[in-house]
Amino acid sequence: MRALLGSLRSLLFGETWSLPLGVAGALCAALLLRSALPQGLWGHAGGFLIAALVAAALTLSLRLGR
Amino acid sequence: MAVVALCLALGPALLSGADLGLLRVLIGSLLLLFGLEWLRKGVLRMAGRRRRSSAFEEYAEEREELASGAPSDWAARLVAFKGVFLEGLEVGLIVLALGGTPGRLAPALAGTAVALLLVVGIGLLLHAPLRRLPETQLKLGVGVALTSFGTFFSAEGLGVRWPFGDAALLYLAAGFAAVAWLATRRLRLAAPVPAG
Numbered sequence: 307m308r309a310l311l312g313s314l315r316s317l318l319f320g321e322t323w324s325l326p327l328g329v330a331g332a333l334c335a336a337l338l339l340r341s342a343l344p345q346g347l348w349g350h351a352g353g354f355l356i357a358a359l360v361a362a363a364l365t366l367s368l369r370l371g372r
Numbered sequence: 373m374a375v376v377a378l379c380l381a382l383g384p385a386l387l388s389g390a391d392l393g394l395l396r397v398l399i400g401s402l403l404l405l406f407g408l409e410w411l412r413k414g415v416l417r418m419a420g421r422r423r424r425s426s427a428f429e430e431y432a433e434e435r436e437e438l439a440s441g442a443p444s445d446w447a448a449r450l451v452a453f454k455g456v457f458l459e460g461l462e463v464g465l466i467v468l469a470l471g472g473t474p475g476r477l478a479p480a481l482a483g484t485a486v487a488l489l490l491v492v493g494i495g496l497l498l499h500a501p502l503r504r505l506p507e508t509q510l511k512l513g514v515g516v517a518l519t520s521f522g523t524f525f526s527a528e529g530l531g532v533r534w535p536f537g538d539a540a541l542l543y544l545a546a547g548f549a550a551v552a553w554l555a556t557r558r559l560r561l562a563a564p565v566p567a568g
Binding site for chain 1: 397401404405406408409411412413415416519522523524526527530531532533534535540544547548551552555559
């Protein structure tokens, strides 16, 4: 049963907790930035901000190692 | 079969009734989860922190275990199902996201059919030399591609207009490849692999 639950968790979230939490954090931060920045600025620069947040999530996950 | 059934069951409803922005964020998030996991493992392998990937060795080990009459293992079956299911789901999600815009479903499906034929044809013709390709680097490349698609769709769903349109995927891939290279380098320097 434990192995089955572990497999299900791995199916949904992969091997770590830091990556799913990092992706969730990046998207929440993107939503906050979208509401805080002027619409035109978000439309042009928002993609690069999201890419930077995603890269930060990967770096953090590698640093934490779990 | 499970992936085809899932796409057939949910695809039309998602494409016709759902808010396209929300759908793109959802699909982008899933692609980011899959892609970043591949990317993380690829970086760890390239930095020597994890055993290099070899699907052929894994296949041989699995075959040996089955031949030895080991008791049936549902967790192993689930993991094998997960592997194949996720690969197919990644393709399904990309096709759904690309085909979400009116008029783009047919080209997306046609592209998928051509890609499927190409992959099967290349697999049949080149299976022996393909085994000698550097699998770790290939998987790292898949991670870069999935992460780029995930970022692209998530941002589009949140109202971003990418400079140069779909070509943004190329500079996103270059950016994530650079991040992976830097992370590999940092990990190697932090704990150098002993020579010899």
